[in-house]
Amino acid sequence: DTGVSQNPRHKITKRGQNVTFRCDPISEHNRLYWYRQTLGQGPEFLTYFQNEAQLEKSRLLSDRFSAERPKGSFSTLEIQRTEQGDSAMYLCASSAGPGFETQYFGPGTRLLVL
Amino acid sequence: GQNIDQPTEMTATEGAIVQINCTYQTSGFNGLFWYQQHAGEAPTFLSYNVLDGLEEKGRFSSFLSRSKGYSYLLLKELQMKDSASYLCAVRPTDSWGKLQFGAGTQVVVTP
Numbered sequence: 001d002t003g004v005s006q007n008p009r010h011k012i013t014k015r016g017q018n019v020t021f022r023c024d025p026i027s028e029h030n031r032l033y034w035y036r037q038t039l040g041q042g043p044e045f046l047t048y049f050q051n052e053a054q055l056e057k058s059r060l061l062s063d064r065f066s067a068e069r070p071k072g073s074f075s076t077l078e079i080q081r082t083e084q085g086d087s088a089m090y091l092c093a094s095s096a097g098p099g100f101e102t103q104y105f106g107p108g109t110r111l112l113v114l
Numbered sequence: 115g116q117n118i119d120q121p122t123e124m125t126a127t128e129g130a131i132v133q134i135n136c137t138y139q140t141s142g143f144n145g146l147f148w149y150q151q152h153a154g155e156a157p158t159f160l161s162y163n164v165l166d167g168l169e170e171k172g173r174f175s176s177f178l179s180r181s182k183g184y185s186y187l188l189l190k191e192l193q194m195k196d197s198a199s200y201l202c203a204v205r206p207t208d209s210w211g212k213l214q215f216g217a218g219t220q221v222v223v224t225p
Contacts, residue, residue, distance in 0.1 A: 004156075033211060042118075042201050042215025043157065056211045091156060101145060101205065103213060105156040 002026070004106030006092050012112045013082055020078045021109045025094030032075050033093040033103055034067055043091055043105075049075060050097070082113045118216035120202050125222045126192055134187045134200050134219045142207030148176050148187045149201040151218065157201055160187070189221070197223045 005024045013019050025032045030051050035043035046065065047057045051072040064082075069075040079086055089110050093103040117139040126132040138146070145164040149157035161169055163178035163185060175188040189196055199218040206214060 031211065040217065042203070042217050043213075045212035045214070048211035050211075056209055058212075102147070102159050102162060104159060105149075107156045 004092055004094050004104055006090075006106040006109050008109055009107060010110050010112075012114065014114050015082060015084060017082055018078065018080045019082060019111065020076055021090055021092075021111075022074060022076050023092030023106060024074045025092070026096075026104060028096070029094035029104075030072065030097045031095045031103075032069055033095075034075070034077050035091040035093065035105075037089045037091055037108070038087075046077075079111075082111075084113045087111055087113045118202055118204060118214060120200075120216040120219045122217070123220045123222065125224060127224055128192055128194060130192050132189045132192060132221060134189070134202075134221070136185045136187070136202035136216060138183050138185075138202075138204050138216075140183070140204060140206055143180060143183075143204060144207045145205040146176075146178055146185050147203040147205070147213060148174075148185075149203065151199045151201055153198075160200075192223050194223050194225070197221060 007022045033048040034046040037043045045058050047067050049069040052069050064080045067077045089108045091105050091108045093105045095103045120136045147162050148160040150160050151157040161176035163176050168177045173190045178185045199220050201218045202216040203213040
């Protein structure tokens with residue numbers, strides 16, 4: 001059983017550029033989550049999907065952020081017009097759904113915006 | 115919303131026991147999770163409590179009191195590899211998806 005995988009693991013970009021991250025959940029997990037974590041803080045919820053439906057999006061998430069899960073398997077998170085404040089670790093997690101609540105995290109994508 | 119508090123840092127000696135407390139304030143509660151996170155790595159699941167009481171899993175135990183909004187994680191027979199951040203997270207009833215995390219407790223195990 002392979003765990004949650006994320007690509008790329010590291011991304012350095014210049015302010016104003018767009019970036020896209022990919023997450024592949026544990027196979028047959030129908031729930032997928034995105035979080036953001038900055039140094040010294042716990043992960044902060046961004047959004048989650050059940051299958052291909054995006055069921056919740058944090059009010060903190062600006063409209064520069066968009067996430068998709070087109071076929072209910074992998075997901076992408078895009079950040080448009082990046083800002084220095086977007087520098088963080090972006091974590092993806094998956095779970096098997098109702099009754100199986102534990103979220104299993106991927107290794108994360110570390111974003112640095114210069 | 116949620117307010118989750120846990121100590122910033124704790125230091126203990128190899129072989130000892132450490133208890134990490136977590137208090138939360140919530141308008142709705144549907145489970146509490148503990149995760150371990152080594153520096154630069156992903157959080158890994160340790161335990162899940164939804165009912166009051168103690169859950170034991172090897173060297174790690176977790177306790178929950180819903181009436182007091184309180185949980186603790188007990189680490190026994192500390193090993194050097196247990197040096198990590200320990201994250202307390204609550205699943206609120208107004209969201210079946212998200213976990214609300216505390217800032218984490220950095221545990222330092224010394225020889």
